[in-house]
Amino acid sequence: MQSSISPLQRMAGRTKQPLNRMHGTCEGVPVTKKLIFIVFLLLAAWLSWTLWSTPPASSTTRKLVLTGSSTVAPLAAEIGRRFETLHPDVRVDVQTGGSSRGVNDARAGLADIGMASRALKTSEEDLYSFTIALDGISIIVNRSNPAAALSRQQIIEIYTGAITNWREVGGRDAPITVVNKAEGHSTLELFLHHFGLQNRAVKPQVIIGDNQQGIKTVAGNPNAIGYVSIGSAEYEAGHGTPIKLLPLEGVQASVENVRNGSFPLARPLNLVTQSEPAGIVRDFIEFARSEQVRELVEAQYFVPLAR
Amino acid sequence: MNWSKLNTLFPSRADQPLLWLLRLCALTAATVVLLILTFLVIESRPALRDVGIARFFGDRSWHPTEGEYNFMPMLSGTVYCSLGALLLAVPSGIAAALFSRWYAPASVAGLFRRLIELLAGIPSVVYGLWGLTTLAPLIGRLHAPGTSLLAGILILALMILPTIALTADAALAAVPQAYLRGAAALGLSRWGMISGVALPATRSGIATGILLAAARAMGETMAVLMVCGNVVQYPDSLFDPVRTLTANIALEMAYAMGDHRAALFVSGLALMLLMLAMVGAAGLLSRGRRYA
Amino acid sequence: MPEATAHSIAPLGITRDRLATFVIWSAALLVTGLFLWLISDILLGGITRLSWAFLTEPPFDAGRSGGIGPIIVSTGLILLVAIAASVPPALGTAILLAEFSRRESLFGRSVRLSLDVLAGVPSIVFGLFGNAFFCIYLGLGFSILSGGLTLACMVLPILIRTAEEGLRSAPDDYRLAAAALGLSRSAALMHLLLPTAMPALIAGLMLGIGRAMAETAALIFTSGYVDRMPDSLWDSGRALSVHIYDLTMNVAGGDANARAAALVLVVLLLLVNGAAMTLADRWRNARIVTA
Numbered sequence: 010m011q012s013s014i015s016p017l018q019r020m021a022g023r024t025k026q027p028l029n030r031m032h033g034t035c036e037g038v039p040v041t042k043k044l045i046f047i048v049f050l051l052l053a054a055w056l057s058w059t060l061w062s063t064p065p066a067s068s069t070t071r072k073l074v075l076t077g078s079s080t081v082a083p084l085a086a087e088i089g090r091r092f093e094t095l096h097p098d099v100r101v102d103v104q105t106g107g108s109s110r111g112v113n114d115a116r117a118g119l120a121d122i123g124m125a126s127r128a129l130k131t132s133e134e135d136l137y138s139f140t141i142a143l144d145g146i147s148i149i150v151n152r153s154n155p156a157a158a159l160s161r162q163q164i165i166e167i168y169t170g171a172i173t174n175w176r177e178v179g180g181r182d183a184p185i186t187v188v189n190k191a192e193g194h195s196t197l198e199l200f201l202h203h204f205g206l207q208n209r210a211v212k213p214q215v216i217i218g219d220n221q222q223g224i225k226t227v228a229g230n231p232n233a234i235g236y237v238s239i240g241s242a243e244y245e246a247g248h249g250t251p252i253k254l255l256p257l258e259g260v261q262a263s264v265e266n267v268r269n270g271s272f273p274l275a276r277p278l279n280l281v282t283q284s285e286p287a288g289i290v291r292d293f294i295e296f297a298r299s300e301q302v303r304e305l306v307e308a309q310y311f312v313p314l315a316r
Numbered sequence: 317m318n319w320s321k322l323n324t325l326f327p328s329r330a331d332q333p334l335l336w337l338l339r340l341c342a343l344t345a346a347t348v349v350l351l352i353l354t355f356l357v358i359e360s361r362p363a364l365r366d367v368g369i370a371r372f373f374g375d376r377s378w379h380p381t382e383g384e385y386n387f388m389p390m391l392s393g394t395v396y397c398s399l400g401a402l403l404l405a406v407p408s409g410i411a412a413a414l415f416s417r418w419y420a421p422a423s424v425a426g427l428f429r430r431l432i433e434l435l436a437g438i439p440s441v442v443y444g445l446w447g448l449t450t451l452a453p454l455i456g457r458l459h460a461p462g463t464s465l466l467a468g469i470l471i472l473a474l475m476i477l478p479t480i481a482l483t484a485d486a487a488l489a490a491v492p493q494a495y496l497r498g499a500a501a502l503g504l505s506r507w508g509m510i511s512g513v514a515l516p517a518t519r520s521g522i523a524t525g526i527l528l529a530a531a532r533a534m535g536e537t538m539a540v541l542m543v544c545g546n547v548v549q550y551p552d553s554l555f556d557p558v559r560t561l562t563a564n565i566a567l568e569m570a571y572a573m574g575d576h577r578a579a580l581f582v583s584g585l586a587l588m589l590l591m592l593a594m595v596g597a598a599g600l601l602s603r604g605r606r607y608a
Numbered sequence: 609m610p611e612a613t614a615h616s617i618a619p620l621g622i623t624r625d626r627l628a629t630f631v632i633w634s635a636a637l638l639v640t641g642l643f644l645w646l647i648s649d650i651l652l653g654g655i656t657r658l659s660w661a662f663l664t665e666p667p668f669d670a671g672r673s674g675g676i677g678p679i680i681v682s683t684g685l686i687l688l689v690a691i692a693a694s695v696p697p698a699l700g701t702a703i704l705l706a707e708f709s710r711r712e713s714l715f716g717r718s719v720r721l722s723l724d725v726l727a728g729v730p731s732i733v734f735g736l737f738g739n740a741f742f743c744i745y746l747g748l749g750f751s752i753l754s755g756g757l758t759l760a761c762m763v764l765p766i767l768i769r770t771a772e773e774g775l776r777s778a779p780d781d782y783r784l785a786a787a788a789l790g791l792s793r794s795a796a797l798m799h800l801l802l803p804t805a806m807p808a809l810i811a812g813l814m815l816g817i818g819r820a821m822a823e824t825a826a827l828i829f830t831s832g833y834v835d836r837m838p839d840s841l842w843d844s845g846r847a848l849s850v851h852i853y854d855l856t857m858n859v860a861g862g863d864a865n866a867r868a869a870a871l872v873l874v875v876l877l878l879l880v881n882g883a884a885m886t887l888a889d890r891w892r893n894a895r896i897v898t899a
Binding site: 079 | 671854
Binding site: 330331334335337338339340341342344345346348349351352355356359407408411412414415416419420428430431432433434435436437438439440441442443445446450474477478479481482483485486487489490491492505506507508510511518520521524527528530531532534535536537538561562565566569581584587588590591592594595 | 723
C-alpha cells in the first residue's frame with residue numbers, strides 16, 4: 010500500500026470513480042481509440058522499418074570482422090584498437106564464441122578472420138593459419154597445499170582416480186578434488202594428449218569451462234588440482250589469489266619458460282583465414298604478428314612470437 | 317469472464333480494428349515460437365538422423381567426441397536442480413509476497429519490494445560468481461568438493477525467488493477488496509483471510525509465477541555452470557557434482573562441431589519436452605483440483 | 609485491512625495466526641538477509657572503483673582499466689530495442705488471450721502451452737537462434753538490433769503470461785459495468801481493465817527488463833563483444849552483463865572492474881524500475897483513482 014489512505018477509503022474511491030469516469034468518456038471514446046490505434050500503428054511501422062531496412066551504407070569505413078576463441082578475443086580487441094588508430098578508415102569488430110566457431114565462420118565467410126586457441130586440425134588444413142602468440146598450460150593447486158611437485162605418473166594417477174588422497178603424494182591427509190575441462194576445449198585436448206590420457210578415463214570432481222573459473226575453483230578449494238593457461242595463473246598468483254603453479258616435468262611453469270621453449274605444454278594462438286589473405290586482412294595479420302603489438306601481447310599475459 | 321461471444325455484451329462493431337490488431341500481435345508472438353521450434357528441429361536433425369533417439373538414452377555415457385551420447389544423467393541433473401530450487405523458492409517467495417502485502421509496515425513493504433525487483437535483475441553471472449567464490453567454498457568445508465547439486469539448488473532458489481515473489485505479489489494486489497472485507501466481516505484472522513480467501517483467489521496467478529520460475533530454473537545457464545561442478549553423473553547425494561543440460565550446452569557449444577553440435581541442440585529440444593511435460597502435469601493437477 | 613483483522617478474536621485462529629506471522633516474518637528476514645549478504649559481498653567490492661571517469665570512459669587493457677561508458681550506452685540501446693519490440697505484441701496477445709478467448713479454448717490453450725515451452729528454452733539457444741535468424745538470415749550482423757530483438761523473443765513469454773494474468777484478475781463487474789454503459793471494448797480496456805491490471809503489467813515488465821538486463825548467453829552471439837561506442841543500432845555493442853561475464857570468466861585480474869560494473873548494472877536497474885513504476889502509477893491514478 011503505497012499511499013496513506015486506508016485501503017477501505019481507497020476501495021470506496023475506486024468503485025465509485027470509474028463509473029463517474031465512464032460517464033465522462035462516452036463522447037471521448039473515438040478519440041482514445043484512434044489514439045491507441047495510431048500508437049500501435051507507429052510502433053508496428055517502426056518495428057518493420059528496423060527489421061527490413063538495410064544498414065546505412067558505410068561509404069568510407071571498411072569493417073573487419075573477427076570471430077572465435079574467447080582466449081584470443083581480448084588480445085585481438087586490443088590489437089584491433091591500435092590498428093584502428095593507424096588506419097582511421099577501418100573498423101575492427103571482434104566477436105567471441107569459441108575456436109570452432111572461429112574456424113567455421115572463417116570458412117563460411119561470415120568473418121574475415123577466425124580466431125583459434127589451438128593449431129588447425131587435419132580436417133581444417135584447407136584454411137590458412139597465422140600464429141600471433143603462444144600460451145602454455147600449467148597445473149595449479151591451492152597455495153595452502155604443501156605438495157611441491159608432482160611427477161608425470163602421479164598426475165596421470167590423480168586424474169584417472171588411482172590416487173585420491175593428497176597423503177599419497179606428499180601432501181596432507183585430504184581427498185583430492187580433480188578439476189577437469191569440459192569436452193571439446195582445446196586446453197583439455199592438449200592436456201590429455203600430453204599425458205596420453207583418454208577423457209573417459211579421467212575421474213573429475215569438478216568440470217569447468219573458462220580459465221578464470223578454474224582459477225576461482227582452485228582458489229576456493231584447498232584440496233583442488235586443475236590446469237589452466239599459464240599467463241592467467243601467473244597473473245592471479247602474483248596478485249594475491251591463493252593458487253600456486255606446479256612445475257611440469259622439472260620445468261618451472263612460467264611465461265618465461267614458454268618463451269624460451271623449455272616448457273613442454275604450450276599451444277599457439279592463431280588467426281585463421283579462408284583464403285590467402287589480401288588487402289586489409291593481410292595488413293591486419295601482419296600487424297598482429299609484428300613487433301608493434303609486442304607489449305599488447307605481454308599485457309594479456311601471453312608469449313609474443315620469438316624473433 | 318470474457319468477450320469471446322461477440323455482441324452479447326458489446327453490440328457495437330467499433331472494436332473490429334482493435335481485434336485485428338490483437339490478432340496481428342498474437343500472430344507475431346506465434347511466429348516467434350514457431351521460428352524457434354523450427355530452428356531447433358533443423359539444427360538437431362543431423363544428430364537425430366545419424367545418432368538416433370535411442371542412443372541418447374542408451375549409450376554408456378556422454379562423450380560426444382568419442383561417439384557416446386547418453387544425456388540422461390544431465391536430464392536428471394536439470395530435474396533435481398530445478399525441483400530442489402522450486403521446493404525452496406516457492407514457499408519463501410509466496411511468504412515474501414504475503415509479507416510485503418499484509419505483514420510489513422507500509423514503508424518497509426515498499427523497500428522490500430524494491431529489493432526483490434532489484435534481485436530479479438542481477439545478472440546470473442553475478443549470482444554464479446557469488447556462488448563460486450562464497451557459497452561453494454562454504455559447502456566445501458562441510459563436504460568436498462563444494463561445487464555440487466546443493467550449491468546449484470541454493471543459487472537457483474535465490475535466482476527464481478524474485479520471479480515467484482513478484483508475480484504472487486501482483487496477483488495478491490489484484491484480489492478484489494470486497495473479498496477481503498467479506499473475510500474481515502466474518503471475523504477471520506489475518507492468516508484465515510490469507511489462507512481461506514486471498515491465496516485461493518490468486519491460485520492461477522501464483523501458478524503462472526511458479527511456471528515462469530520453473531522455466532527460468534530449467535533454462536538457467538551461467539550460474540549453474542559455475543556452481544554445479546558439471547560432472548556428468550547421477551548424483552548420490554546433495555554434495556555430489558552434477559551437470560545440467562543447459563550447462564552442458566554452454567560448456568560445449570563453443571567447441572562442438574558436426575553431430576556433437578547437433579546433439580547439443582537435441583538436448584535443447586529435450587529441455588523443451590521436459591518443460592512441456594511439466595506444463596502438462598501442472599495443467600492436470602490444477603484441473604483435478606478444480607473439479608474436486 | 610491488516611489493521612482490522614490482526615487482532616481478531618477467533619480463539620482457534622489465534623495460535624495459527626501468530627505462527628503464520630512468525631513464519632512469514634522470518635522468511636522475509638531470511639530473504640532480506642541473504643540478499644543483503646549477496647549484494648554487499650559482490651557489489652561493495654566495486655564501489656571503490658566507481659567514479660565519473662569509470663562511467664564515461666571506454667575500457668582499456670581488455671577491461672582491466674578504463675571505464676564502461678560505451679557499454680552503458682549499448683546496454684541502454686539494447687534494452688530500448690527489446691522493450692519496443694516486445695511490449696506491443698505481448699500486450700496485444702495478452703489482451704486477446706484474456707479478454708477475447710475463453711480460457712479453455714483450443715486457441716488459448718495452445719498459445720499458452722507454446723509460450724510456457726518457449727519460456728523453458730535455455731538462453732544460449734535463444735542466442736544461437738538470434739545469431740542464425742537476425743544476424744545471418746535477416747542480415748543484421750552482430751548488432752544492437754539483433755541483440756535487442758533476440759531479447760524481445762526471450763522476454764515475450766514472461767510479458768504475455770504476466771499481462772494475461774493481470775487482465776484476468778480484473779473484476780468482472782468492471783466489464784459488466786462498462787458494457788452496461790455502452791462503452792466499446794477498446795474504451796473499457798483503455799479506461800478500466802488495463803489500469804486495473806497495471807500492477808501485474810508492471811511486475812511483468814520489471815521481470816522482463818530484469819531478465820533482459822541480466823542476460824549474457826543470448827547476447828554474446830547477437831549483440832556481440834565490441835566495446836566501442838556504437839554509432840547506430842547496426843553497430844555491435846557489448847552489454848554490461850557480457851562485460852561482467854568476460855571480466856570474471858575470461859580476463860585475469862578483471863574482478864574488481866567486474867564488481868564495479870555489476871554495481872552500475874544494479875543501480876541502472878533500480879532507476880529503470882523506478883521510472884516505469886512512477887509512470888505506471890501516474891497513468892493508473894489518472895485513469896482510475898483520482899480522475
